[in-house]
Amino acid sequence: MFELFIAMVKEEWRVHSTMFGSLSFALFPFLIFGIAFMGSFLIPVVKRTLPVGNLSIIIHAMYLMLGLMVGGFGMLGNEVMNRRFGQASFLAYSARSLPISERTIFANFVVKDTVYYFFLWVFPFAFGYILAAPFLGIPLSSTLFLLLTLTLSFLFGLCGIFFLSTVFSWSKPVFWAFLLLLGVGFGGIMASGLNPAILFPPLMLHEEFSWWNLGLSCIVLAYLFVVSLWLFNPESVGSEKKHPDLFTPVLGRLSFLPNPPLAAKDAVDLHRSGSLIGQTIFSFVVPLGVIWFFLSLMAQFFPPHALLFLYAVTTGVIASTMYTWVTMFDAFGPYACLPVAVSTLIESKLTTFTILQIIPAVFIAAVSILAGEAAYLVPAVVLGLSVSFYAVGIMAWLCGLSPNVLVYDVKVLFEYLLLVGVVITVFSALSFINPWYALGSVILAVPAWLFIRQAKIRWDAVDPQGF
Amino acid sequence: MTAVIKADNLAKTYGDVQAVKGVSLSVEKGALFGLLGPNGSGKTTMIRMLTGQTRPTSGSASVLGIDVTQDPVGIRARVGIIPEQETPPSFLTAMEYLKFVAAVRQIPEIGKKADWWFDFLDFADKKDVLCKDLSRGTRQKLMFTQAFIHEPELALIDEPLINFDPIMQDLVKDYLAKYVKNGRTIFISTHILEVAEEICSEFAILHKGTLLHTGPVADLKARGEHLPAFFLSLVGKGRHV
Numbered sequence: 001m002f003e004l005f006i007a008m009v010k011e012e013w014r015v016h017s018t019m020f021g022s023l024s025f026a027l028f029p030f031l032i033f034g035i036a037f038m039g040s041f042l043i044p045v046v047k048r049t050l051p052v053g054n055l056s057i058i059i060h061a062m063y064l065m066l067g068l069m070v071g072g073f074g075m076l077g078n079e080v081m082n083r084r085f086g087q088a089s090f091l092a093y094s095a096r097s098l099p100i101s102e103r104t105i106f107a108n109f110v111v112k113d114t115v116y117y118f119f120l121w122v123f124p125f126a127f128g129y130i131l132a133a134p135f136l137g138i139p140l141s142s143t144l145f146l147l148l149t150l151t152l153s154f155l156f157g158l159c160g161i162f163f164l165s166t167v168f169s170w171s172k173p174v175f176w177a178f179l180l181l182l183g184v185g186f187g188g189i190m191a192s193g194l195n196p197a198i199l200f201p202p203l204m205l206h207e208e209f210s211w212w213n214l215g216l217s218c219i220v221l222a223y224l225f226v227v228s229l230w231l232f233n234p235e236s237v238g239s240e241k242k243h244p245d246l247f248t249p250v251l252g253r254l255s256f257l258p259n260p261p262l263a264a265k266d267a268v269d270l271h272r273s274g275s276l277i278g279q280t281i282f283s284f285v286v287p288l289g290v291i292w293f294f295l296s297l298m299a300q301f302f303p304p305h306a307l308l309f310l311y312a313v314t315t316g317v318i319a320s321t322m323y324t325w326v327t328m329f330d331a332f333g334p335y336a337c338l339p340v341a342v343s344t345l346i347e348s349k350l351t352t353f354t355i356l357q358i359i360p361a362v363f364i365a366a367v368s369i370l371a372g373e374a375a376y377l378v379p380a381v382v383l384g385l386s387v388s389f390y391a392v393g394i395m396a397w398l399c400g401l402s403p404n405v406l407v408y409d410v411k412v413l414f415e416y417l418l419l420v421g422v423v424i425t426v427f428s429a430l431s432f433i434n435p436w437y438a439l440g441s442v443i444l445a446v447p448a449w450l451f452i453r454q455a456k457i458r459w460d461a462v463d464p465q466g467f
Numbered sequence: 468m469t470a471v472i473k474a475d476n477l478a479k480t481y482g483d484v485q486a487v488k489g490v491s492l493s494v495e496k497g498a499l500f501g502l503l504g505p506n507g508s509g510k511t512t513m514i515r516m517l518t519g520q521t522r523p524t525s526g527s528a529s530v531l532g533i534d535v536t537q538d539p540v541g542i543r544a545r546v547g548i549i550p551e552q553e554t555p556p557s558f559l560t561a562m563e564y565l566k567f568v569a570a571v572r573q574i575p576e577i578g579k580k581a582d583w584w585f586d587f588l589d590f591a592d593k594k595d596v597l598c599k600d601l602s603r604g605t606r607q608k609l610m611f612t613q614a615f616i617h618e619p620e621l622a623l624i625d626e627p628l629i630n631f632d633p634i635m636q637d638l639v640k641d642y643l644a645k646y647v648k649n650g651r652t653i654f655i656s657t658h659i660l661e662v663a664e665e666i667c668s669e670f671a672i673l674h675k676g677t678l679l680h681t682g683p684v685a686d687l688k689a690r691g692e693h694l695p696a697f698f699l700s701l702v703g704k705g706r707h708v
Contacts, residue, residue, distance in 0.1 A: 242595040247563035251570060261570035265556060272558040272597070334556050336520045337614065338571050339544035463521045 008112040027410040029124035036128025043136060060203050063122065063150045067157020068287055070117045106232055114158055122154050152202035152217045159224035166231040262348035266326050280359055288315055308373045309431035309438055312364050312380040313424045316387025319360035323392045324403045326352045332401060343456035346396055350452065353392060360384055379438035383431060386441035387424060393451030394419050400459035469496045471621050471652045472517060477526035479512050486512040488676040489526065494654055499647045501667035502656040505702055509676040510656040511551045514625050518548050531621060547614035547622035554606050557599035561609050564598055568613045577616060584612040604630045623654045628662060640666050664694035674702045
């Protein structure tokens with residue numbers, strides 16, 4: 001099985017590197033390393049305003065988030081093979097030609113993803129911190145121990161989302177019951193005056209090393225992994241279930257939009273793949289829930305109302321990734337036989353994206369009310385949506401129809417972080433000064449429109465990528 | 468005669484690889500033109516350039532009088548295309564995919580036409596199955612249907628028979644032969660030489676991106692030659708064990 005694992009790692013590397021050249025992709029971990037190394041020198045500054053305990057919670061939360069994001073990408077139970085690989089002849093399909101079960105292949109696939117993304121994201125980040133530690137007077141042993149607990153946090157995110165998604169595809173009532181139970185337990189702990197974060201096994205281990213704490217983390221991880229694998233059901237892949245015509249009524253309802261057939265196809269894709277619910281939960285609500293929890297721990301370090309606007313900006317950035325939901329199903333290939341230009345396809349994907357923005361709008365509004373900040377509901381929603389549209393404009397300009405892949409191009413990621421980072425810093429600061437200044441973010445519609453216009457020109461001028 | 472496809476010194480380079488090297492050819496209206504060549508000879512790249520899916524590195528070409536670099540979408544609106552190895556979108560059923568194609572091509576009503584194709588290619592029982600769950604052969608039937616459902620004046624089809632069983636191949640060959648009799652044109656890329664000899668009126672042989680030969684099949688037959696032997700004499704020299 002080791003050969004299969006190695007082959008899958010090579011395959012993943014080649015999929016990414018062929019899109020923008022091996023060197024550009026190979027530089028990605030170095031970029032992460034550089035950010036972590038330089039960021040480490042800010043720790044003494046941050047420590048002056050933030051207690052060490054909270055800083056450790058935030059860093060572990062970041063790694064948990066990273067695991068959730070990596071795991072959430074593509075791991076939606078039964079559809080995982082089709083969604084991740086489409087009709088391409090990847091090794092994930094080798095059960096058809098080799099004497100290996102689909103479950104074994106899937107286990108290899110998960111292990112491969114874990115190892116691959118560990119070396120792509122987790123290790124470079126931790127290594128940056130490790131190398132910076134001597135300059136900051138931090139003992140090497142504590143940095144290595146941090147690497148261990150952060151790795152466990154990452155694995156908790158990955159296996160957690162994997163577990164939730166397989167439960168979701170196995171039985172929706174059980175999934176909702178489990179979430180309810182989790183919510184009640186979480187609420188109960190908070191009501192008792194305890195901080196639930198301290199019950200997070202990797203954090204428990206970080207606070208106090210003991211073999212028991214290490215064992216607990218490993219047992220929970222193994223349990224999540226084994227149960228997920230046990231629940232994974234490959235049988236539905238390739239079934240010949242018949243479906244009623246959904247396209248025609250959806251086409252009728254969306255006839256007011258530009259390019260109705262393309263929008264209708266996207267809507268059917270989202271519905272049938274389970275993505276509308278699945279992605280909303282795993283790539284939107286869960287990450288934002290985690291962010292809200294950790295941000296709320298820092299409420300005392302921000303000006304009044306600032307937390308809501310910081311959250312609105314974060315929601316906006318995460319909402320912009322909904323563009324990846326609608327571009328992940330198909331490359332340009334299936335449209336190549338039709339009179340459709342790449343620019344038309346980008347336009348239609350952005351139309352679907354615009355409809356999906358109802359989700360972040362409602363989400364920010366709900367958070368505003370729940371946080372007792374209903375008075376600032378409108379500026380918070382405006383800020384969140386403006387950031388989302390601005391960020392998606394940049395994403396479309398930089399990545400065209402392949403944001404899921406091109407994010408690993410160092411140049412693309414750097415440009416994205418720079419262009420989005422500057423703007424969110426400015427508008428976060430403005431909303432901190434005066435919440436109503438957030439309304440000024442509507443001005444972002446202008447650069448968003450310009451980026452989208454340039455995206456259409458740019459991607460029409462290059463050969464469409466088939467992948 | 469009117470040329471529906473004209474290529475002049477058309478070339479395409481991918482990085483260091485010259486996929487097509489200065490190909491010039493002309494396809495007349497009403498022809499069933501076969502582009503022949505071994506794997507990797509540049510056939511698919513030629514079709515991709517002629518349908519505006521990829522831009523030529525140099526040279527020029529026009530399809531139905533439209534420059535391939537100026538208005539590729541305009542070309543795709545008027546022709547039918549079966550791309551090599553492309554499959555229909557995953558989460559639509561076969562019937563929904565045809566309705567999607569019809570909506571994109573602005574064909575008002577395709578219900579009866581779609582039913583005719585489902586019966587003709589014998590996959591009516593699969594019309595409500597998601598495309599991702601169809602077998603390769605059925606997907607190929609669907610891709611064949613989408614290319615011809617609007618009865619284009621020109622169809623460019625890349626290895627259309629490759630996943631069909633012998634009965635289906637026979638049916639499709641017959642369909643293609645009849646299709647061009649109404650003044651419509653087919654540009655077919657294939658490496659099944661027997662099929663090309665049987666149905667094509669003209670052919671061209673491409674090898675390692677270079678055009679080795681172009682001419683009517685009838686000329687070959689008049690000389691008492693067969694296409695497979697002729698092809699191997701040009702391309703397959705020294706490759707026998």
